[in-house]
Amino acid sequence: MSALAALARVEAFEAGRAVPLATVRHVHLSARPLVFVPVLMAGEAAAPLAALVGTDRTDPRLLVVDQPRDRDQRFVFLAELARIVLDHVAQCRGETELVEATRNHEQWERHLDAPQLVVPNPGGIEAMRLLGRSARFRSAQGPYPVDPLVPVLGRYLTWFAQDRAPTAGSSVCLALTEVLAAHWATGQSALEDQHLAALLAWIVPDRFGPAGAGLTGPQAAALAEDPDRWPSAGPATDPEFDTGVLSALIAAQQRAEGDADAAHAARRALREALRGRLQPTWDLLWQGLDLLRALPEAGHDEHRWRVDRGRFTDFARAVDEGAPPQPRRESAVAAARRLADLEAAQEAYDKQRALDDPLMLAAYRVTGEAFAGTVVAVDAERRDTSGRTPKPRPRVWLRTADQVVLRQGTKVACPQRPNQRPSIVSVTRQGADCVVELELSNDMGRKAVPDEGSVPEPGESRCYATVLAAEFFPPPPLPDPEQTPWTHGGPPAQYTPAGADHDEDWH
Structure with a gap:
């Protein structure tokens, strides 16, 4: 709960x-x-x-x-x-x-x-x-x-x-x-x-x-x-x-x-x-x-x-x-694959509910996994010139009354642009509030200048959460059932109907 x-x-x-x-x-x-x-x-x-x-x-x-x-x-x-x-x-x-x-x-x-x-x-x-x-x-x-x-x-x-x-x-x-x-x-x-x-x-x-x-x-x-x-x-x-x-x-x-x-x-x-x-x-x-x-x-x-x-x-x-x-009991490979599917489904469901429902997103603010506030400043023209080609890296400053406990470098996202995953640059306390500095690095178009609407404007209200920035990772590689190692029971026996099936208990 x-x-x-x-x-x-x-x-x-x-x-x-x-x-x-x-x-x-x-x-x-x-x-x-x-x-x-x-x-x-x-x-x-x-x-x-x-x-x-x-x-x-x-x-x-x-x-x-x-x-x-x-x-x-x-x-x-x-x-x-x-x-x-x-x-x-x-x-x-x-x-x-x-x-x-x-x-x-x-x-x-x-x-x-x-x-x-x-x-x-x-x-x-x-x-x-x-x-x-x-x-x-x-x-x-x-x-x-x-x-x-x-x-x-x-x-x-x-x-x-x-x-x-x-x-x-x-x-x-x-x-x-x-x-x-x-x-x-x-x-x-x-x-x-x-x-x-x-x-x-x-x-x-x-x-x-x-x-x-x-x-x-x-x-x-x-x-x-x-x-x-x-x-x-x-x-x-x-x-x-x-x-x-x-x-x-x-x-x-x-x-x-x-x-x-x-x-x-x-x-x-x-x-x-x-x-x-x-x-x-x-x-x-x-x-x-x-x-x-x-x-x-x-x-x-x-x-x-x-x-x-x-x-x-x-x-x-x-x-x-x-x-x-x-089967009455899953094989080791099937059980591992099922566990991975259940975990992936839970992560996706948590993210979707947070995107769809402000009350669900508010629950993450209580635990410190999200923060909400007002954009107070924006540097939309900032670029990263460390590489061969300058890349747009706008900075956004957001003031919030939430106690932000997320570390520098943590990826977050907001419901308005769930595919954009800014990272936290710094958190500065100003009285009872916190000012969070964010750096945008994706979902701004392919031009040298960010597309219109891809960077928040001063005065906008935003809520950023780590759960919205969770990335999908493919399930871990698993062997074929025939290649199940002996440490996990070896290859499962192929099912063949048998008379013992009629003796299946009701529990």
Whole structure:
């Protein structure tokens, strides 16, 4: 948590209402996201119990496992889920666009859309990961056949939960509590923010009490924590619900075996009880999405979604071409490459958010990584004559009330010209302020005189930050998987389907 976010939490606590942490929306929202509210059986890893899923907020599809400990019924549940998820994926694979060749990529076609899954909290992503691990190695043939769609579903759930969800800036798989907490600060703990109802109660407290009650955030959050009115989003069920309701309904189905009417009534009672537990979370999810849609899009939203569309295109094509399922454990080379990708994505996301959002940039001022002030003097005609050809090297003096702790030679940049990276020449204190001398060396055109507008004018307000000057470096060279040294396990074994895959545990 940044110092600014901590300060915002204190302000939210004193005001009794959530405080914005962002001025724009830093995630992409699809026109028709696939909302998924899973519930797993408590006490048994990755045993699905029920789910509400769909793209229509008024008509969700309820999936239920009547006997959660029956593995055959589990795979019937996964087959039904697969038809919904893979249909959503297929709808995103319609039109494509031609992407011109680059130095690192040949000309290729990219889908114009990508699927987007939204779950209540990080526990929902973990549930997807577990279900994906349980399904992707199954086979439609052999002694324990499953629906052919089940292993395909497992591969997509694994891609959503393990590949895209941890990648900073990706919007393919979203945990709504994390997204909301990144845009609003509440006066409660980060752990309490994982309760979707309590989090929304701080943001829109009026929705959790009688009309005109004028509730504060803490008062609304206390009401939202009532498990009877606002059940937890799980994915594990509430122990009191398990012992007081669920166990009796499951036992009633067992007693009704052989009696068609009684069995039908027992199944209907179970479905009504589970829908009653899931429907409040379903409604809250759509309310949270409405709040996010009300925020303006960030400037880099389209760029990040373009990356997501490209990754989706590559993965879908690999599945079509018969690539093996994701391994249980990544090889050393794959793990190193993935770590480098995650780090690069995080650096790019931090820079983009700072460029798009003044509040995000302000967080770096608090930590001393940025400073803002007014340009007080400019030497636009200054040149560097140390070489054969004089080069324009203008100097800019900026007065700021921030305490500048950056060293001489540090590269910085500002949102007005993010590609221009001046370096700090000196920092001089003048009373309570600091005067920072900057030297410009790039992004001024190719002429002997800087292009018009490329050098700040006296009186302009600028904010310079180190994060905006971060340069992209290519990932470190890695050997081919076949050349993995013995110190890192040697070359990974090629995947071949085996009977042991059917014995994959649910954890």
